[in-house]
Amino acid sequence: MTLSIRWKVTLGSLLAVICGLAVVGLLILQSFEQQEILQLRNMLEARANLVAYGLRPLLPAPPSVSGRISFHTIVRDLGNSASARITLIGADGTVLADSAVAEADLAVIENHLSRPEIQQAQSSGQGTDIRASHTTGERTMYHAIVMPMAAGNPPVFLRLGLPMTMLDQETAKLQRNLGIALGAAFLMAVLLSVWMARNITKPLSDMASVARRLATGDSTIRIHTHSRDEVGLLGDTLNQMTDQLRAKIDELSEDRAQLLAVLTSMVEGVLVLDYRGHVLQVNPALERMFGVSRTEARGRPCAEVFRHRHLMDLVADILRTRTNHEDEIVLAPTGRCLHIEASVAGGEHENEACAVLVFHDITELRRLEKIRKDFVANVSHELRTPLTSIKGYVEALLDGGKDDPATAVDFLSIILKQSDRLNLILEDLLELSKIESGSVSFKEDPLDLSNLIDRTLSMIKPMADKKGHQLRSRISGDLPLIAGDEGRLVQVLTNLLDNAVKYTPEKGTITVAVQVLPDPSHAQAIELTVTDTGMGIPEQDRPRVFERFYRVDKARSRELGGTGLGLAIVKHIVEGHGGQVWVEGNQPHGSRFVVHLPIRSTRESRLI
Numbered sequence: 280m281t282l283s284i285r286w287k288v289t290l291g292s293l294l295a296v297i298c299g300l301a302v303v304g305l306l307i308l309q310s311f312e313q314q315e316i317l318q319l320r321n322m323l324e325a326r327a328n329l330v331a332y333g334l335r336p337l338l339p340a341p342p343s344v345s346g347r348i349s350f351h352t353i354v355r356d357l358g359n360s361a362s363a364r365i366t367l368i369g370a371d372g373t374v375l376a377d378s379a380v381a382e383a384d385l386a387v388i389e390n391h392l393s394r395p396e397i398q399q400a401q402s403s404g405q406g407t408d409i410r411a412s413h414t415t416g417e418r419t420m421y422h423a424i425v426m427p428m429a430a431g432n433p434p435v436f437l438r439l440g441l442p443m444t445m446l447d448q449e450t451a452k453l454q455r456n457l458g459i460a461l462g463a464a465f466l467m468a469v470l471l472s473v474w475m476a477r478n479i480t481k482p483l484s485d486m487a488s489v490a491r492r493l494a495t496g497d498s499t500i501r502i503h504t505h506s507r508d509e510v511g512l513l514g515d516t517l518n519q520m521t522d523q524l525r526a527k528i529d530e531l532s533e534d535r536a537q538l539l540a541v542l543t544s545m546v547e548g549v550l551v552l553d554y555r556g557h558v559l560q561v562n563p564a565l566e567r568m569f570g571v572s573r574t575e576a577r578g579r580p581c582a583e584v585f586r587h588r589h590l591m592d593l594v595a596d597i598l599r600t601r602t603n604h605e606d607e608i609v610l611a612p613t614g615r616c617l618h619i620e621a622s623v624a625g626g627e628h629e630n631e632a633c634a635v636l637v638f639h640d641i642t643e644l645r646r647l648e649k650i651r652k653d654f655v656a657n658v659s660h661e662l663r664t665p666l667t668s669i670k671g672y673v674e675a676l677l678d679g680g681k682d683d684p685a686t687a688v689d690f691l692s693i694i695l696k697q698s699d700r701l702n703l704i705l706e707d708l709l710e711l712s713k714i715e716s717g718s719v720s721f722k723e724d725p726l727d728l729s730n731l732i733d734r735t736l737s738m739i740k741p742m743a744d745k746k747g748h749q750l751r752s753r754i755s756g757d758l759p760l761i762a763g764d765e766g767r768l769v770q771v772l773t774n775l776l777d778n779a780v781k782y783t784p785e786k787g788t789i790t791v792a793v794q795v796l797p798d799p800s801h802a803q804a805i806e807l808t809v810t811d812t813g814m815g816i817p818e819q820d821r822p823r824v825f826e827r828f829y830r831v832d833k834a835r836s837r838e839l840g841g842t843g844l845g846l847a848i849v850k851h852i853v854e855g856h857g858g859q860v861w862v863e864g865n866q867p868h869g870s871r872f873v874v875h876l877p878i879r880s881t882r883e884s885r886l887i
């Protein structure tokens with residue numbers, strides 16, 4: 280069991296008080312007894328001298344045995360007067376007379392020569408001793424002196440004995456009083472110790488409880504002490520420490536919050552590793568990139584968390600060489616491409632940042648790069664084909680073809696056709712680049728779609744008639760006006776109908792349908808579809824036909840005068856109107872192009 284500091288102080292001070300009181304009591308008792316004994320001795324000495332003085336004329340020589348009787352009576356009377364026991368002892372130790380012993384018993388009293396006071400008196404003239412009397416049994420103080428006898432006679436020892444009953448009674452009384460006084464002092468000391476211990480230890484126990492609350496994170500707590508002693512100083516110091524601690528914690532919390540905010544808002548993934556390659560930090564962007572969770576990743580080896588061979592080789596290299604690295608990795612199965620910049624932070628212990636890896640998702644960049652490269656290649660190819668043809672026919676004309684009028688006309692018409700095609704490609708490219716660059720603004724005029732459809736169908740009709748196609752329009756109910764650019768939407772419908780006519784074998788059916796979408800969530804959209812009964816588009820090519828120069832059948836497209844840019848233009852215009860376009864298969868064969876356009880009331884023109 281551990282004692283509290285209050286009890287330790289209380290018990291310690293009480294122990295000191297008990298020891299002090301005991302020593303004081305003993306000293307008082309001792310000095311009292313010494314004092315009393317000294318007084319008694321002086322008194323005995325004085326009485327012995329007086330008795331000797333009284334006895335001397337009666338006792339010129341030691342009393343003979345016959346003279347003892349009358350002598351014994353004198354001694355007894357003297358003893359009564361002196362209130363002490365008087366013993367006369369011969370030089371050989373024989374008791375000659377004793378006031379406390381009956382005459383008849385004198386003969387049986389033992390020899391007194393060996394008594395300490397007689398021994399002292401023999402050597403120095405007088406002697407004192409305190410002991411229990413053999414004769415009376417009481418504690419008695421003896422004082423003996425030598426009484427010289429007339430010439431030639433051996434001296435006689437006169438001894439006075441005084442019982443110490445009085446002294447013992449006085450001592451007992453003193454002990455009792457001292458006991459009461461010391462007991463009272465002890466009680467006072469107990470009260471004082473408890474009070475003092477409480478006063479001294481209260482601020483300390485307050486501090487202990489404050490320290491406990493501090494440890495639980497309550498940094499607002501304060502210690503209140505009014506004393507200016509060491510305890511007060513300790514309290515002030517603790518308060519200062521608490522303030523400093525709180526300031527430091529606040530500062531660290533702010534830094535941490537800022538760091539977390541930066542890490543969380545970063546588009547780049549961030550991975551922090553210690554020198555063993557264990558994960559210390561992962562930001563949300565990296566969580567998304569690798570599909571890992573921060574709580575599961577932290578503290579685990581990087582290889583276990585990410586399971587990407589190329590990344591692990593890179594991490595191993597960084598940790599081994601302690602140099603900055605740059606690399607690219609591809610994630611399976613998404614195919615996302617990540618550029619990694621790894622820098623060495625230098626931590627050499629567990630949980631210290633040793634390497635920081637920043638992951639940039641460059642998938643889109645790579646895609647755009649590829650599109651650009653493909654585009655350049657496609658444009659070159661598309662332009663080269665008619666140019667090669669023109670060059671070939673011009674050379675053939677120069678080589679003699681011009682001399683035959685019929686051949687010359689044929690060649691020249693081919694050259695004209697190829698030039699038109701070149702022109703068409705360049706016009707489409709220009710158009711597309713204008714829309715893509717955002718320099719074209721789409722008007723937002725209120726448009727009546729049924730009217731627009733009728734006009735476009737009548738424009739296409741001669742072409743469709745040539746192939747014996749049947750053109751149909753299905754307009755369901757009253758259509759609301761939509762906000763859009765009439766010229767551009769006509770271009771969309773023309774391109775779709777032109778393709779339908781081109782890619783549908785003769786005597787096909789081409790249907791234009793329009794309706795307000797029934798689904799409540801799409802109530803504000805209009806669906807326009809162009810359906811044909813032609814060759815259709817294989818499912819895997821459908822998402823790609825809206826890319827520039829993408830054709831399902833290149834030769835056929837060229838033969839039919841396609842540039843490969845029509846659907847790309849359609850897509851841009853539709854998206855510029857806030858809509859969507861895609862292609863589906865038509866049953867039993869053919870294609871179905873679907874355009875969704877939002878119904879907007881605004882008249883303002885919008886830049887795309």
Ligand code: ADP
Nearest residue numbers: 778779782824830831836841842843844845846
């Ligand atoms: P093109 O000028 O070659 O027609 P587009 O961008 O208009 O270029 O069309 C891209 C490709 O999509 C075409 O080459 C063709 O292979 C395919 N395509 C477009 N419309 C249809 C359709 N109605 N039926 C079948 N294939 C089509």
